[in-house]
Amino acid sequence: MAGEIYKKPVAFSILAAVVILAGSIVTMGYPMLRGDMHPRLENLRPFTPLELAGRDVYQREGCSNCHTQTVRPLRSEVLRYGEYSKAGEFAYDRPFLWGSKRTGPDLAREGGKRPDGWHQRHYENPQAFEPRSNMPSYAFLKAARLEPAEVRSHYLALAAFHPEMKTGEGDFAALSQKTEMDALVAYTQWLGHAVARRAGGPALDLAARNPLGDSPQAIARGAKVFAENCAVCHGDEGHGQEGVAPNLIDDVFLGEKGDMPDGAWFALISGGSDAKARIGRPGDPGGGMTAFAGQLSADDIWSAITWVRAQQAHERKEPAELERLEHGPAKQPEKH
Amino acid sequence: MNAYRYDDRTVQGFILSAIFWGVVGLLIGLLIATQMFTPAANFPPYLTFGRLRTVHTNGLAFGLGVGAIFGLSYFILTRLCRVPLAFPRLARAQLWIFNAAIAAAAVTLLMGKTQSLEYAELEWPLDVGVVVLWLMFAANVFATIARRKEPQMYVSVWYIVATVIAVAVLYVVENLSIPAGPLKSYHLFAGVNSANVQWWYGHNAVGFVFTTPILAFFYYFLPKSTGLPIFSHRLSIVSFWSLVFAYLWTGAHHLVYTPLPDWIQTLAIVFTVFLIAPSWGSVVNGYYTVGQDWSAMRDRYLTKFFVLGITFYALQTVQGPTQGLRVVSQLIHYTDWVPGHVHMGTMGWVTMVTAASIYYVIPRIYGTTIYSEKIANLHFWLVLTGQLVFSITMWITGIQQGALWKAVNADGTLKYTFVEGLARNYPYWHLRALGGLVFLAGMVLFVYNVLKTIQKGKALEAGAAPSPAPAAA
Numbered sequence: 008m009a010g011e012i013y014k015k016p017v018a019f020s021i022l023a024a025v026v027i028l029a030g031s032i033v034t035m036g037y038p039m040l041r042g043d044m045h046p047r048l049e050n051l052r053p054f055t056p057l058e059l060a061g062r063d064v065y066q067r068e069g070c071s072n073c074h075t076q077t078v079r080p081l082r083s084e085v086l087r088y089g090e091y092s093k094a095g096e097f098a099y100d101r102p103f104l105w106g107s108k109r110t111g112p113d114l115a116r117e118g119g120k121r122p123d124g125w126h127q128r129h130y131e132n133p134q135a136f137e138p139r140s141n142m143p144s145y146a147f148l149k150a151a152r153l154e155p156a157e158v159r160s161h162y163l164a165l166a167a168f169h170p171e172m173k174t175g176e177g178d179f180a181a182l183s184q185k186t187e188m189d190a191l192v193a194y195t196q197w198l199g200h201a202v203a204r205r206a207g208g209p210a211l212d213l214a215a216r217n218p219l220g221d222s223p224q225a226i227a228r229g230a231k232v233f234a235e236n237c238a239v240c241h242g243d244e245g246h247g248q249e250g251v252a253p254n255l256i257d258d259v260f261l262g263e264k265g266d267m268p269d270g271a272w273f274a275l276i277s278g279g280s281d282a283k284a285r286i287g288r289p290g291d292p293g294g295g296m297t298a299f300a301g302q303l304s305a306d307d308i309w310s311a312i313t314w315v316r317a318q319q320a321h322e323r324k325e326p327a328e329l330e331r332l333e334h335g336p337a338k339q340p341e342k343h
Numbered sequence: 344m345n346a347y348r349y350d351d352r353t354v355q356g357f358i359l360s361a362i363f364w365g366v367v368g369l370l371i372g373l374l375i376a377t378q379m380f381t382p383a384a385n386f387p388p389y390l391t392f393g394r395l396r397t398v399h400t401n402g403l404a405f406g407l408g409v410g411a412i413f414g415l416s417y418f419i420l421t422r423l424c425r426v427p428l429a430f431p432r433l434a435r436a437q438l439w440i441f442n443a444a445i446a447a448a449a450v451t452l453l454m455g456k457t458q459s460l461e462y463a464e465l466e467w468p469l470d471v472g473v474v475v476l477w478l479m480f481a482a483n484v485f486a487t488i489a490r491r492k493e494p495q496m497y498v499s500v501w502y503i504v505a506t507v508i509a510v511a512v513l514y515v516v517e518n519l520s521i522p523a524g525p526l527k528s529y530h531l532f533a534g535v536n537s538a539n540v541q542w543w544y545g546h547n548a549v550g551f552v553f554t555t556p557i558l559a560f561f562y563y564f565l566p567k568s569t570g571l572p573i574f575s576h577r578l579s580i581v582s583f584w585s586l587v588f589a590y591l592w593t594g595a596h597h598l599v600y601t602p603l604p605d606w607i608q609t610l611a612i613v614f615t616v617f618l619i620a621p622s623w624g625s626v627v628n629g630y631y632t633v634g635q636d637w638s639a640m641r642d643r644y645l646t647k648f649f650v651l652g653i654t655f656y657a658l659q660t661v662q663g664p665t666q667g668l669r670v671v672s673q674l675i676h677y678t679d680w681v682p683g684h685v686h687m688g689t690m691g692w693v694t695m696v697t698a699a700s701i702y703y704v705i706p707r708i709y710g711t712t713i714y715s716e717k718i719a720n721l722h723f724w725l726v727l728t729g730q731l732v733f734s735i736t737m738w739i740t741g742i743q744q745g746a747l748w749k750a751v752n753a754d755g756t757l758k759y760t761f762v763e764g765l766a767r768n769y770p771y772w773h774l775r776a777l778g779g780l781v782f783l784a785g786m787v788l789f790v791y792n793v794l795k796t797i798q799k800g801k802a803l804e805a806g807a808a809p810s811p812a813p814a815a816a
Contacts (some may be wrong), residue, residue: 013501014496020504020508024506024508027587027588028512030588030591031543033610034539044539045533067455067457068358068394069392077599077602083750084409087748087761092601092602094602101531103534103538106677106683126694133382144385157524167521236760
């Protein structure tokens with residue numbers, strides 16, 4: 008009789024265990040035996056000791072409580088962050104750090120998007136970049152030196168799973184000169200390296216002309232676009248920030264004197280750093296220019312270019328004329 | 344009789360410990376709710392949101408939740424088996440180790456020693472301690488059942504046995520890792536596999552810490568405190584087996600649209616939708632039990648705790664499966680909707696039923712009545728209001744967030760930057776903290792009422808103590 012089982016605790020417990028384990032075996036145990044649970048992209052490279060130390064800091068500070076590391080295959084998500092996440096990107100992630108909440112943005116494609124200096128300053132004081140941000144300050148990481156012996160033992164424990172993780176003893180010793188901030192920035196730049204970024208923006212068209220010209224409406228709109236999107240790195244007036252982003256007002260662009268054609272400006276803003284190589288100037292081919300193609304409309308980008316040009320023209324004027332522009336024409340002494 | 348006395352002291356010890364960790368966890372909850380809109384309320388390195396959130400979740404799930412599970416399970420088991428606990432001294436040792444473990448958990452999490460696995464953050468030496476604790480619990484549960492004087496095992500016993508078995512399997516597999524230092528380890532599983540193991544565990548930790556033991560309380564304390572028998576034993580049987588079977592298939596609904604193979608996601612979604620049935624089996628059983636005589640709602644102050652508790656369980660178990668659907672998941676996943684969902688379960692279902700069970704147990708340990716029904720009623724209305732404000736504001740802001748993230752202009756560009764979406768959460772985050780504050784006020788009344796009842800019971804005991812002595816002599 009079926010009711011008898013409720014009088015037999017041993018039989019009951021065994022039956023309960025079997026019923027509980029059924030789903031576990033099918034959805035958790037069995038998949039482990041399949042190759043598609045252990046993929047690895049060819050481009051994926053393991054952490055360096057510095058990057059691993061940074062990942063340890065990321066774990067310790069609980070960054071995954073507010074940031075995810077997986078881009079979903081949704082249109083808006085690919086526009087915002089970049090190529091959606093692939094299973095083969097996470098072969099070294101023990102554990103995975105995908106998170107479950109986006110109080111802050113996803114970080115899966117953060118690597119290579121911005122320069123190291125941007126990240127350092129942002130970790131130090133997030134509100135300096137975005138006053139509306141609710142991220143805590145991590146300035147204390149700058150003062151914390153890495154412990155080479157500790158990083159070494161962590162690295163070797165992880166390397167036990169991954170024979171290809173090899174590094175010289177010297178690499179560990181060198182870590183004593185590095186801070187936890189350096190490590191966290193290095194790890195941030197590691198994120199998403201195995202997947203090629205989507206080629207941002209349209210093809211480079213050096214003959215393209217700014218369709219907005221220099222109308223006052225375009226300048227006003229460009230001022231707003233610049234303040235909301237560009238000033239964070241390039242400064243409120245476009246003078247750049249040391250180690251973060253170059254000056255847009257001086258006369259040197261991508262390592263060469265002289266302004267770039269409209270089409271190059273447009274390609275650089277819409278495509279980000281990826282467009283640099285195509286422009287054919289000698290400047291640093293790496294770096295951290297964000298691709299704005301998904302976030303700004305073509306007219307937004309053109310208006311920002313208009314504003315930068317107006318700003319350049321403004322600042323190249325004589326000081327006296329500047330004074331007059333800012334404070335209106337000097338008053339003539341009244342005649343008697 | 345003496346043996347029963349001794350067991351109940353341990354039961355009370357677990358209940359008081361659970362309440363203590365509960366208050367700590369709620370205060371931290373209030374601090375992190377404030378940090379959401381005041382970055383200056385972070386005090387690095389120890390008191391930042393990133394570290395405190397895990398102290399909050401661990402303190403409440405393992406301090407309040409598991410503490411209450413230990414204590415109330417022992418109370419229920421001894422009554423249903425009609426024998427004292429098999430190993431009372433082991434249970435007493437378990438009580439001390441439990442408190443030491445939760446204290447060590449809080450300290451190490453504040454130090455940033457975490458495995459970064461949700462609800463399994465504790466590092467490996469603490470995991471060893473948790474396993475030891477669980478084995479002590481299992482030994483007492485099984486040995487007490489083996490010595491029972493009542494041949495039939497009641498529904499609550501089934502749920503306790505299922506909890507003991509499932510949590511043991513889940514916790515051990517999830518925490519398999521390679522130690523890299525005294526308080527540092529790397530997961531044995533990597534990448535997508537690590538994710539799959541984690542959410543198999545994470546979802547079922549909810550199932551077997553926040554569902555099955557609470558159902559054990561519900562099936563025991565609801566009839567006890569209303570005087571009404573459970574409506575249908577057959578429904579209890581069907582719900583039990585289908586719940587413990589279906590739960591374990593559903594973890595991957597936390598990983599919808601991630602790189603986890605699609606078939607695992609789809610299988611999880613299918614079972615998640617099915618899970619409505621066994622959950623509602625208990626819901627229906629609860630309603631029809633009280634439905635035999637609704638005047639219990641008016642005459643017995645604990646009835647409303649159980650009825651509202653099972654109501655939130657009902658809502659929770661429909662909302663959860665809805666969230667699992669791909670079309671809903673893509674809107675609300677990763678938003679504040681999810682904490683709204685979780686807190687309806689924990690504040691509405693788990694805490695409501697657990698508090699009512701404690702209100703039932705504490706006076707009975709001393710053969711007295713509750714200190715104040717009036718305070719208990721006020722506690723009820725405060726936690727109900729606080730929880731509703733909390734959950735509803737989070738659902739609204741979650742939908743808003745999801746919609747702003749997805750909004751696209753006609754020319755195919757995004758309409759809002761990330762921070763524009765974030766900035767619109769602030770009013771709701773203020774309201775959420777307010778809801779939490781009201782909830783905390785209710786819980787403070789609960790603690791006061793429990794402590795006053797114990798004081799009253801002790802005074803009674805002190806007054807009654809001298810009389811048996813001469814009788815014995």
